[in-house]
Amino acid sequence: MCVLKSGFLFAASEFGNHALYQFQAIGEDPDVEASSATLMETEEGFQPVFFQPRGLKNLVRIDQVESLMPIMDMKIFNLFDEETPQIFTLCGRGPRSSLRILRPGLAVSEMAVSQLPGVPSAVWTVKKNASDEFDAYIVVSFTNATLVLSIGETVEEVSDSGFLDTTPSLAVSLIGDDSLMQVHPNGIRHIREDGRINEWRTPGKRTIVKVGSNRLQVVIALSGGELIYFEVDMTGQLMEVEKHEMSGDVACLDIAPVPEGRQRSRFLAVGTYDNIIRILSLDPDDCMQILSVQSVSSIPVQASMGGEDGADHPASLFLNAGLQSGVLFRTVVDMVTGQLSDSRSRFLGLRAPKLFSIAVRGRRAMLCLSSRPWLGYIHQGHFLLTPLSYETLEYAASFSSDQCAEGVVAVAGDALRIFTIERLGETFNETAIPLRYTPRKFVIQPKRKLLVIVESDQGAYTAEEREAAKKECFEAADKEDPLSDEQYGYPKAESDKWVSCIRVLDPRSATTTCLLELQDSEAAFSVCTVNFHDKEHGALLAVGTAKGLQFWPKKTLAAGFIHIYKFVDEGRSLELLHKTQVEGVPVALCQFQGRLLAGIGSTLRLYDLGKKRLLKKCENKLFPNTITSIQAYRDRIYVGDIQESFHFCKYRRDENQLYIFADDSVPRWLTASQHVDFDTMAGADKFGNIYFARLPQDVSDEIEEDPTGGKIKWEQGKLNGAPNKVEEIVQFHVGDVVSSVQKASLIPGGGECIIYGTMMGSLGALLPFNSRDDVDFFSHLEMHLRQDHPPLCGRDHMAYRSSYFPVKDVIDGDLCEQFPTLPIDVQKKIADELDRTPGEILKKLEEVRNKIV
Template identity: 85%
Template sequence: MLCLSSRPWLGYIHQGHFLLTPLSYETLEFAASFSSDQCAEGVVAVAGDALRVFTIERLGETFNETAIPLRYTPRRFVLQPKRKLLVIIESDQGSYTAEEREAARKECFEAAGMGENGNGNMNQLENGGDDEDKEDPLSDEQYGYPKAESNKWASCIRVLDPRTAATTCLLELQDNEAAFGVCTVNFHDKEYGTLLAVGTAKGLQFWPKRSLVAGFIHIYRFLEDGRSLELVHKTQVEGVPLALCQFQGRLLAGIGSVLRLYDLGKKRLLRKCENKLFPNTIVSIQTYRDRIYVGDIQESFHFCKYRRDENQLYIFADDVVPRWLTASFHIDFDTMAGADKFGNVYFVRLPQDVSDEIEEDPTGGKIKWEQGRLNGAPNKVEEIVQFHVGDVVTSLQKASLIPSGGECVLYGTVMGSLGALLPFTSRDDVDFFSHLEMHMRQEHPPLCGRDHMAYRSAYFPAKDVIDGDLCEQFPTLPLDLQRKIADELDRTPGEILKKLEEVRNKII
């Protein structure tokens, strides 16, 4: 069943369930079924002034994906604010640059007597792919990329238009530099407008001892309406700038265990103030008003405050649990969401009385002179949510996937899965799904016999999270078991299925 609205929707039965899914297609004005020898089950539709015939494939899939091949492993990306272009930093350890690979291939072809027949096209390399019409006898994608020494890095900065999947600018980093941090920044000096800050490291080694030749912060400006980049200047620093963030018309940089505030100069960045009291390595920085939320690679979150009159950065709260942070996101003024490398997602919140006390301190003397506890900050954040995902989370983001849907926290994992954490808005929903989860644990144990609660509490006790994956298995139960659980909940199986669908439709 095809429904036409501001966007086309498809209703169909998949694995015994009726699904209503939006089509990844442009708005259609009229549609009808179509069948021919070439197209057994198709649709003929009018879109604008065009008549289109198409088939619908991959029923049951929720997301439509488009894969764009890149030159190296993507590390981070930011959105160019004006044109909504993606600025991606890519880097690979133990890898040759694209030019070196191309030169090595030429030598191989010449040695084999192939001449220029196998010569790759550098323009194709810049767009991240190979020409489909030309058969490449030594494709890197087919045979693997050649390996270099472990202390050799290859890296580039790419400006990508997500609408056309075209690369508008690609800058290859030279001298064994690799990019690790990126952000857009608007300095007080409005001469250049929005600038791009990229943190790089030269000659970085992890074994036998972590070392590097130097770290740099590159400042680029956008040209051609954001489609290309021009280097303004680069500033040498003593560590790897893993985290960069704009803050009150200046640039905050996490360089090793130092949090430093920079302003824009004519030939380099100018230091304004710094804090060296962080325990290990700063991997993330988020800001809101005059608060700074710093993520340490091994010690979870630190809440900081910048006092402009004193030009000082103070740490006023931190976490009691040492977390190996892999992803972080700022939720609200007192709350941070994070994920650690053992597969846990958690939320921490600053107690309300502590938050009020910090904000109502006009002189800042309490922050300045208050003694810390156990070599830490004077105040501690509270854990309000804890859940074991079972996979290393690499990204956290707050978003709404449908126009009328509520905001949820999306997470992506290293194995490629996507998940969502949706906040409940009513106590009735919390009670209903808590009891449904409890009955599902008892009546539908895992195949291998492991206790569900023990799994979701693998490292820390699960707290205030209901496992939607477990609740979604309710339709797969035998009918008599569905009725038994529904009777315990004073509902019918149909009402439970409708409730599950309502929550699902709030996300996608």
Template identity: 40%
Template sequence: MALEKLGAVFNQISYPLQYTPRKFVFHPDSNITYIIETDHNSYTDDVKNTHKRQMAEKMIASALGGTSEDMVLAKESAAAFLSENLPEAIFGAPKAGPGMWASLLRCFKPLDGSTCQIIRFPQNEAAHALTFVKFNNHPAEQFLVVALVKDLILNPRSCSGGCLKTYRIWNNGERLEFLHETPVDDFPAALCAFQGRLLVGVGNRLRIYDLGKKKLLKKCENKHIPTLINGIYSVGSRIIVTDVQESVHWVRYRPRSDSQLVIFADDTNPRWIVHLAVLDASTVAVSDKFGNVTILRLPPNVIDDIEDDPSGNRALWDRGFLGGASQKCDKATLIPGGSEGIVYSTISGSIGMLVPFASRDAYDFFQHLELHMRAEGLSLVGREHVHYRSQHYPVRNVIDGDLCEIFNSLEGSKQRSIAEEMDKTPSDIAKRLEDIRTRFAF
């Protein structure tokens, strides 16, 4: 996606789906999209039709004992009720109640908006993760694995187990063939392909599975993740695991010794992680539910092959506050030939970018500009800037670009006053703001 200027109108086409899309992956060759759709408080189509038939039978049963005219009228009413299909987009869907889930898997062609195949899951089986895998024992075939949780209650969180459904991919991604189902005893919230095998987060346990004839075969397991694994990422031989409320853990797989998954580093602070973006083998960017973005980096002397020490090695590089709960973050380049940055989106609809400074001089300049802008007290609701940005964790090594951009909207006298204190002119400051903006975004 290239942005020539801020506020440009994009050409977009919306395709309606039956349930809320949760996650998707692209076929590497055909670009067919596999989407898992899941809704809470919902019935599946089969359950809706069953309830509809039951209601029609009750209508006929209520006329028993009456006149023949009453029976004929009841049958006509029941037939009309069964044949009537009110569009749920207009009239709404029936509410199933807490703990009721409806879910499906859709094979979708994004270029023309057509659906190749829909696989519907039974009532109360909710799909939460999916991934492509090429297993070592079947290198010529591609498989799609979908993780489902059964009878999930959100608060307090509980479930009756889950399963991993494995599908073989045919016709260049247009058709899925069900292979087998593997039951698990807890919430399977994360999947990741790893060295020809499958990494699965089952509750607070990290497991490696291989492909078997009747189900996936568990090879090893780590039980030391604190709460619930909600994300798994692999970089070479390193595995990065995010916990729903205990931040990030670095794991090393030892295949040659005793097939162990060993945690060799973790974060010192609890963070309710929403998404993680891998920057390199030792550095990640994470966003949490409270609107913070954090860059975590392993120290340079960290050793992967350490003993299984629960304390591990840990390091925090910097952190900042986004002003809204972040939903996604990823490393990207927004303009052709531009520099890379971390693009994030928030639950309130904002899209922002975290960019690295090229020199110490640039960092010092924007740090001084931020200090002067803080002193202006520009908050409409009277918030003190540092306290607000540090309400969850102290803000560190991050400059608030939004605050610096307000310099251009200040009165001329205030601009000149700030520029004089920085030994600059207002045009110099405006030029520096424009330069860093055009180098990364627009």
């Protein structure tokens, strides 16, 4: 806990979200309420104890920091048919546990949705005067009309605004200090503050196709490629200044904002259908002269120019272009010469991005609408481009009113939506679904889009017992209902008493479709789905449980069981087929070739499905301690032991025998494992290390070619170990116990990476390099940062990452990401030694980050 001088208290929670409280008072009232109770052993045995704390009087919670601590299990899967997969994590302990669904992107809170009389093509917001705080009108354009809505207590249609409503609009904006401008296909309508309207008509039968404007300048493109440039003169009138013929039709154009203290902006960006963007000058001396040319990979559909305060390039102008191929192209425009440099591109989606300038936290930001919306904004000195967790939008504008200071108004389908963007700087936004007990493991049923979660707690009462005891206790004491279990926990029971449940959950509607409480102190620890050979039942659910398990003074249990459940009601409910008693705790279960593999203590056993129970087919008792994980691929089985790392096994069906053909020479206390490829496993140990164990290629080939599959060597025995050893090819100290590891790709078309979740609630990713050049570049960058930017606490970075084993073949991305925070002179020094510019290094860092999320 931390008390701040400003009257706040920050409480960092060990399990669940952290909270920030404000002091209301310091508890000086004389009437202090107290509630106490003593532990009672009665003839009926152990009785639960309840006491009643009062609500908060001196503190009020004003905010909370969402925390995933601890992550018990994690899976990455696209259950919601979105563009990117979701991360499902089991978090917390006891009554504070939850399933959290993480989506890459920023959370959006919707303020209002209203239906429109047709399908709109565009939307704008305008103020009546440059000094106004809030917007006055929302202007919506349809294919043959324009609708004007005034913003007040409510949003309602107006007809006396001066806008032409019988034509579609191409642009609506404030021009000068207090005039409104509407550009439509046949001309420009200039509405003065006093209601006078000036109309400029297009020459001949030509129509306006594109328009770019800022407060004092307007450029329109006519069909055929003619540009006409207007400026606002001293009297507030729009004056035609220059015409210019382009070689072909104009695809997009935009004018940079007017710099502070200047009369006009110098730069105009024009994109044409021959995949070229040109920067033209608007200075009276060289008006419409081409300053620079940039070729792009496909047709530029929209351009946007703007400066971004606090960006990596201070006081610079950026040109952003949305290309037909769904790529956002971004480059720096030199403020003096107009030359383009340091271009970057990012694929945003399957539709050409449309770009809109909006305000976020008082700064300019860019909203990009592709097949999903993205926000480009500056956060802590970095430019971030992050998706929004919201549906596809067609057109948007910034929105500011009394009720909503910084919002966005957008159109999608036939609806007008107003929303705000929350919690900037976050990579994921989360949905939390509360659970009853500490979650242990879960499986996903991809076809039915459901999750099956097993939860268990030691020394607690079942929900029915708890409710009955609570009722009895509070009736006797004649008190009102006590405060929530989430805040104060469940009453304690004897240590050999367990409560447990199996939950089938629909994550889309956040509803539990089936909840089975296990009886008689039985607790579930493992779960898997399995398709047995006989297809009579389809996919079944296997759950490993233990009865009366105690860890102290020594580990004892009454019995272990494997339950087999059948999915009924389209997978939304479970029905017990049978349960099979086993001699230990089945900590690991896995489907293997139409049968079930179970790790029971130090025994690996293969089961088939019988009518009344599971039937033993084969077993291997030669594992050192306790099997904690089993994964299978083709005919290989990868078994993780609690304290002896990985064992690679094979099953020979003709001899019905399981044997170990390779193991690890390093004792590892495994906490997580993931199969990476045929010869490789990724694992994590309880001291906070991640490592990859790979079977040498020659050994792997020999085993595959050997008709006995390495069995002869195994039978000869080798110092109580396997005849072959795996090599540890990657070592890295994370510094936090990794509880789950998953191989996945978080972006469409991105490469697969290893995502891990830790006990302290953090998520990390390990991305494989594809080229030697990248390895060379990043290892040198890391080396320079180790010397020029040592850690705050004075520890040697190399020694930290090699806490238990020397760091091997992993580059610390967190350290490399600190490059932009270095002083400019240090950045230049490092860049010179790498034969790069600081901009190139930042671009490289951004490229790698974009491959992951």
